[in-house]
Amino acid sequence: MDIKEYLEIGVFFSNLEITSCPSCSHPVTNEKKQHAVTAHTCALCNDDVSMDISDVNIDSLSAKSEELVRLQKGLRLNIERLKDELEELRKSDNNLYSLSIGLEHQKV
Known part of the structure:
Protein backbone atom coordinates (compact mmCIF):
# COMPACT_ATOMS: atom_id res chain seq x y z
CA MET A 1 0.00 0.00 0.00
CA ILE A 53 -1.69 14.97 15.07
CA SER A 54 -3.28 13.45 11.98
CA ASP A 55 -2.87 16.79 10.19
CA VAL A 56 0.81 16.81 11.06
CA ASN A 57 1.13 13.22 9.95
CA ILE A 58 -0.65 13.95 6.67
CA ASP A 59 1.70 16.84 5.93
CA SER A 60 4.72 14.78 6.92
CA LEU A 61 3.61 11.74 4.96
CA SER A 62 2.73 13.85 1.93
CA ALA A 63 6.19 15.41 1.98
CA LYS A 64 7.77 11.97 2.31
CA SER A 65 5.60 10.70 -0.54
CA GLU A 66 6.70 13.55 -2.81
CA GLU A 67 10.34 12.95 -1.90
CA LEU A 68 9.96 9.23 -2.62
CA VAL A 69 8.40 10.00 -6.01
CA ARG A 70 11.37 12.26 -6.85
CA LEU A 71 13.78 9.59 -5.65
CA GLN A 72 11.99 6.95 -7.70
CA LYS A 73 12.20 9.11 -10.85
CA GLY A 74 15.92 9.63 -10.25
CA LEU A 75 16.46 5.92 -9.76
CA ARG A 76 14.56 5.13 -12.96
CA LEU A 77 16.74 7.60 -14.87
CA ASN A 78 19.87 5.99 -13.38
CA ILE A 79 18.60 2.54 -14.33
CA GLU A 80 18.06 3.66 -17.93
CA ARG A 81 21.52 5.27 -18.02
CA LEU A 82 23.09 2.09 -16.65
CA LYS A 83 21.20 -0.04 -19.18
CA ASP A 84 22.56 2.16 -21.97
CA GLU A 85 26.09 1.88 -20.55
CA LEU A 86 25.72 -1.89 -20.27
CA GLU A 87 24.59 -2.11 -23.89
CA GLU A 88 27.61 -0.06 -24.99
CA LEU A 89 29.92 -2.30 -22.95
CA ARG A 90 28.36 -5.40 -24.52
CA LYS A 91 28.92 -3.96 -27.99
CA SER A 92 32.51 -3.14 -27.09
CA ASP A 93 33.00 -6.64 -25.67
CA ASN A 94 31.58 -8.19 -28.85
CA ASN A 95 33.90 -6.06 -30.98
CA LEU A 96 36.93 -7.04 -28.89
CA TYR A 97 35.92 -10.68 -29.04
CA SER A 98 35.56 -10.49 -32.82
CA LEU A 99 38.99 -8.86 -33.07
CA SER A 100 40.57 -11.53 -30.88
CA ILE A 101 38.99 -14.28 -32.99
CA GLY A 102 40.28 -12.55 -36.11
CA LEU A 103 43.79 -12.37 -34.65
CA GLU A 104 43.65 -16.06 -33.69
CA HIS A 105 42.72 -16.95 -37.27
CA GLN A 106 45.61 -14.86 -38.61
CA LYS A 107 48.08 -16.79 -36.43
CA VAL A 108 46.93 -20.11 -37.84
Whole structure:
Protein backbone atom coordinates (compact mmCIF):
# COMPACT_ATOMS: atom_id res chain seq x y z
CA MET A 1 0.00 0.00 0.00
CA ASP A 2 1.46 3.35 -0.94
CA ILE A 3 1.43 6.47 1.21
CA LYS A 4 -1.27 8.24 -0.82
CA GLU A 5 -3.58 5.25 -0.47
CA TYR A 6 -2.80 5.10 3.25
CA LEU A 7 -3.74 8.77 3.63
CA GLU A 8 -6.94 8.34 1.61
CA ILE A 9 -8.01 5.38 3.74
CA GLY A 10 -7.28 7.36 6.91
CA VAL A 11 -9.41 10.26 5.70
CA PHE A 12 -12.18 7.84 4.72
CA PHE A 13 -12.26 6.15 8.12
CA SER A 14 -12.00 9.40 10.05
CA ASN A 15 -15.12 10.65 8.25
CA LEU A 16 -17.25 7.55 8.90
CA GLU A 17 -20.54 8.08 10.70
CA ILE A 18 -20.39 5.64 13.62
CA THR A 19 -23.83 4.48 14.77
CA SER A 20 -22.84 1.69 17.14
CA CYS A 21 -19.77 0.52 19.00
CA PRO A 22 -17.98 -2.19 16.99
CA SER A 23 -17.00 -3.95 20.22
CA CYS A 24 -20.22 -4.06 22.25
CA SER A 25 -22.84 -2.96 19.67
CA HIS A 26 -24.25 -0.27 21.99
CA PRO A 27 -25.57 2.71 20.05
CA VAL A 28 -23.42 5.83 19.71
CA THR A 29 -26.02 8.57 20.13
CA ASN A 30 -25.92 12.03 18.60
CA GLU A 31 -25.66 13.45 22.12
CA LYS A 32 -22.56 11.38 22.78
CA LYS A 33 -21.08 12.51 19.46
CA GLN A 34 -21.80 16.16 20.22
CA HIS A 35 -20.32 15.83 23.69
CA ALA A 36 -17.23 14.21 22.18
CA VAL A 37 -16.82 17.10 19.72
CA THR A 38 -17.10 19.77 22.41
CA ALA A 39 -14.92 17.84 24.87
CA HIS A 40 -12.37 16.95 22.17
CA THR A 41 -12.63 13.25 22.99
CA CYS A 42 -13.31 10.16 20.93
CA ALA A 43 -16.99 9.17 20.95
CA LEU A 44 -16.02 5.49 21.25
CA CYS A 45 -13.01 5.25 23.54
CA ASN A 46 -13.15 8.69 25.21
CA ASP A 47 -9.45 9.33 24.49
CA ASP A 48 -8.34 12.94 24.18
CA VAL A 49 -8.22 14.09 20.55
CA SER A 50 -7.54 17.78 21.20
CA MET A 51 -4.04 17.44 19.79
CA ASP A 52 -5.04 16.09 16.42
CA ILE A 53 -1.69 14.97 15.07
CA SER A 54 -3.28 13.45 11.98
CA ASP A 55 -2.87 16.79 10.19
CA VAL A 56 0.81 16.81 11.06
CA ASN A 57 1.13 13.22 9.95
CA ILE A 58 -0.65 13.95 6.67
CA ASP A 59 1.70 16.84 5.93
CA SER A 60 4.72 14.78 6.92
CA LEU A 61 3.61 11.74 4.96
CA SER A 62 2.73 13.85 1.93
CA ALA A 63 6.19 15.41 1.98
CA LYS A 64 7.77 11.97 2.31
CA SER A 65 5.60 10.70 -0.54
CA GLU A 66 6.70 13.55 -2.81
CA GLU A 67 10.34 12.95 -1.90
CA LEU A 68 9.96 9.23 -2.62
CA VAL A 69 8.40 10.00 -6.01
CA ARG A 70 11.37 12.26 -6.85
CA LEU A 71 13.78 9.59 -5.65
CA GLN A 72 11.99 6.95 -7.70
CA LYS A 73 12.20 9.11 -10.85
CA GLY A 74 15.92 9.63 -10.25
CA LEU A 75 16.46 5.92 -9.76
CA ARG A 76 14.56 5.13 -12.96
CA LEU A 77 16.74 7.60 -14.87
CA ASN A 78 19.87 5.99 -13.38
CA ILE A 79 18.60 2.54 -14.33
CA GLU A 80 18.06 3.66 -17.93
CA ARG A 81 21.52 5.27 -18.02
CA LEU A 82 23.09 2.09 -16.65
CA LYS A 83 21.20 -0.04 -19.18
CA ASP A 84 22.56 2.16 -21.97
CA GLU A 85 26.09 1.88 -20.55
CA LEU A 86 25.72 -1.89 -20.27
CA GLU A 87 24.59 -2.11 -23.89
CA GLU A 88 27.61 -0.06 -24.99
CA LEU A 89 29.92 -2.30 -22.95
CA ARG A 90 28.36 -5.40 -24.52
CA LYS A 91 28.92 -3.96 -27.99
CA SER A 92 32.51 -3.14 -27.09
CA ASP A 93 33.00 -6.64 -25.67
CA ASN A 94 31.58 -8.19 -28.85
CA ASN A 95 33.90 -6.06 -30.98
CA LEU A 96 36.93 -7.04 -28.89
CA TYR A 97 35.92 -10.68 -29.04
CA SER A 98 35.56 -10.49 -32.82
CA LEU A 99 38.99 -8.86 -33.07
CA SER A 100 40.57 -11.53 -30.88
CA ILE A 101 38.99 -14.28 -32.99
CA GLY A 102 40.28 -12.55 -36.11
CA LEU A 103 43.79 -12.37 -34.65
CA GLU A 104 43.65 -16.06 -33.69
CA HIS A 105 42.72 -16.95 -37.27
CA GLN A 106 45.61 -14.86 -38.61
CA LYS A 107 48.08 -16.79 -36.43
CA VAL A 108 46.93 -20.11 -37.84
